[in-house]
Amino acid sequence: MFSDSYWEADHLMSYDVAVIGGGIIGMSTALSLVEQNPSFRIAVLERGLIPTGASTRNAGFACFGSLSELWHDITAMGGKDNAIDVVRKRIDGLTALRRRCTDEALGYEQHGGHELFMSDDESLHRIDELNALLEPLLHGPAFVRRDDLIARYGFDGVRALVAIPHEGTLHSGRMAATLGRLAREHGIHVATGALVSSLDGESEPASIRLTIETAYGPRSIAAGNVVVATNACIGDLCPGIGLDIVPARGQVLVTSPVPGLPFRGSFHFDAGFYYFRSVGERVLFGGGRNLDIDGERTRVMDVTPVVQEQLERLLDRTILPGRDYVIERRWAGTMGFSADKRPHVEHVHPRIVVAFGCNGMGVALGSTVGEEAARLVTAAG
Incomplete structure (x- = not known):
């Protein structure tokens, strides 16, 4: 029978805190924990070779919400105060991410955002009304009507364009690599290929027992506290917690370099269901899950003809009409959405915290949610 060695049992199989999920929320939680509690022994357990849900498979938008999204959120979130509170958390999260990682390491660029x-x-x-609400957060206009840019950027079929000057973009791969490097520099143990299959909070009074599937069969570790930061998969380890989190597939493609690409920055349209950005001279374009809402509520990270063909049509007709390019790569990631579109950080057991905050805004909310989760763990002792 396979069993732990003395050395493993003595030093590698128990931690003060185990964070499940190595994406932006999980890594941000671990880093906030070690900043608040330098003596803590912390492990991050990531099921993939690299974080492979949304953190490295998104579009790399550093945004707080487009005009139409925010106007819709006022209703969806139960009023202006709730919607603005989430915007504040997104802005604070982006500020914290940039401060922690540096713009250079993130590949961060602030060419501004746009909504078509x-x-x-x-x-x-409602531009003036929303600008007034966001003025205390941004100290300047959040949204500016710029229809003059439509012809300059070469778009077809676009009636209006709103610029979002405070929005930026980053390189999601560099972000994940930088967070991983910082975690290791702070002495955090990062384990990849570590699929946590169950949590036992009843057998031991002072710890949680985690079962991990490995190449040698199931193994277990103990942790004084556990943070579950697995986005759309939170319900697998914490069923019946009352959080209605559903998966949503995000499909993406990227073009070859487009000679003379006339625009830079990030772009949204159709209430945020479509989004594109410049990556050097390339165009990264994603979205389209509204074409099949039920079918795209899946964790299967395959691309589908119905969505990819629509992305190509919109590229040809609206975004890059008359320009030469080829599609170089296609992929999909898995986002998580809550019914109220708000982040949720809370205890579901005296020693287990769930940390969810994505709703398509993981880059913006990850650092804020991680900080909140770390504070809950620290307060629990």
């Missing part, structure tokens, strides 16, 4: 409108929309008539 193919027809009239109620939010276009």
Whole structure:
């Protein structure tokens, strides 16, 4: 029978805190924990070779929400105060991420964001109102009507364009690598290929027993506290917790370099269901899950013809009409969405905290959610 060695049992199989999930929320939680508690022994357990849910498979938007999204969120989140509170957390999270990692390490660029409108929309008539609400957070206009950019950028079929000057982009791979490097520099044990299959909070009074599937069969470690930061998969380890978190597949493609690409920055349209950005001279384009909402509620990270063909049509007709390019790569990632679109950080057991905050905004919310989760663990002792 396979058993732990003396050395493993003495030093490698127990921790003060185990963080499940090595994406932006998990790594941010671990780093905040070690900043608050330098003596803690912390492990991050990532099931993949690299974080492979959303953190390294997104579009790399450093954004707080487009005009139409924020106008919709006021209703979806139960009022202006709730919506603005989430925007504040997104802005604070981006600030914390940039401070922790540095813009250079993140590949961060602030060319500004934009929202395209193919027809009239109620939010276009609410720009002044939303700017007034966001002024205390941004100290300047969040949204500026810039229809003059439509022709300059070469778009077709676009009726209105709103610039979002405070929005930026980053390199998601560099972000993940930098967070991993910082974790190791702080003495955090990062284990990849570590699929946690169960949590036992009843057998031992002072710790949680985690079962991990490995190449040598199931193994277990003990942790004084556990943070579950697995995005759309939180329900696998914490069933019946009352959080209605559903998966949502995000499909993406990227073009070859486009000679003379006339725009830089990030772009949204159709209430955020479509999004694209410049990556050097390339265009990264994603979205389209509204074409099949039920079918895209999946963790299967395959691309589908119905979505990819629509992305190609929009590229040809709206974004890059008349330009030469080929599609170089296609992929999909898995996001998690809560019914109220708000982040959730809470105890589900005296020694287990769930940390969820994505709703398509993991880059922005990851650091804030990680900080909140770390504070809960620290307060629990």
